[in-house]
Amino acid sequence: MERREDIKYSVLELAPVLSGGTPRDSFDNSVALARHVEKLGYKRFWLAEHHNMISIASAATAVLIGHIAGATESIRVGSGGIMLPNHSPLIVSEQFGTLGQLYPGRIDLGLGRAPGTDQTTAHAIRPDRIQAVHHFPREIEQIQEYFSPENAQASVRATMAEGIDVPMYILGSSTDSAYLAAEKGLPYVFASHFAPTHLFDALNIYYNNFKPSAYLSDPYTIAGVNIIAAATDEEADRLSTSMVRMMLGVLTNKMDYLQPPIDMTPEIRELIENPAFQRMMKYAFVGSKDTVKEKTAQFLKDTGVNELIVTSNVYDIKDRLKSFTIFSEVMHELNMVEQSA
Known part of the structure; x- marks a missing residue:
């Protein structure tokens, strides 16, 4: 696919809880990261919704969005995403209408239908969740209605949301949401940072079936990637051991706090080569600036997406800030090349 415009770049934040740290430490690190990437020209800073995971502190997503927005000045802040079947459309509209007023x-509202947790916890969040999954398209429409000025005449209102500009995005990790985003004429965000298998099928479905709407005249796509950038490939590999061990916890259902990096060992190399790990982390670009730049350029050429949203599971906040700094330089250089072409 061919690129069509300068590529925007954004952050997907899970507020990782570090070994030896606390959730409050994670929130402070998220604020530091948001302020840092705001200065670097990142487009948006999104928080993910996860529950019952000791290593992720972004469970109360809307609350954390308000905290980040209040600590920054211009960067867009939103959800990547709110898992709508966990929530009432009215409550989501009230929360994000309030954020939009403040x-x-x-403020952005990204919506997904996955649970963001295990099935037992999902049932504890909302016992009728399975029914809500099937109502996902209709519940999106309900949120659109609550944000519409015309809803002022309805018997049920989210008064703080009416007429407020909070763009909606459809999130997906399979092809189902691609059809939905195309049908509704909404931007589409694919979770290729952890579920890359259906990326190209989903993008093609979205592009080929897109219907212009009052919200969007042309297709708009965002894809997730993992970035760990450092001064050298060797240093980036070392930093990536924290991410590798975190992903091992995901694959084995033994979640742990994000661990400090260690020297790359043959055992970790073997784990990285495991087919299951390779599938999950296909779009993890780890290395020096030149290495990350080469991999990012190829990804953009292959996908033709409008925007990248980046997650970076690095233990030390200083190394994490540096990784995002290097990636901003990569994107600036790639966009400059595109402009001169």
């Missing part, structure tokens, strides 16, 4: 023109 931070005009800066």
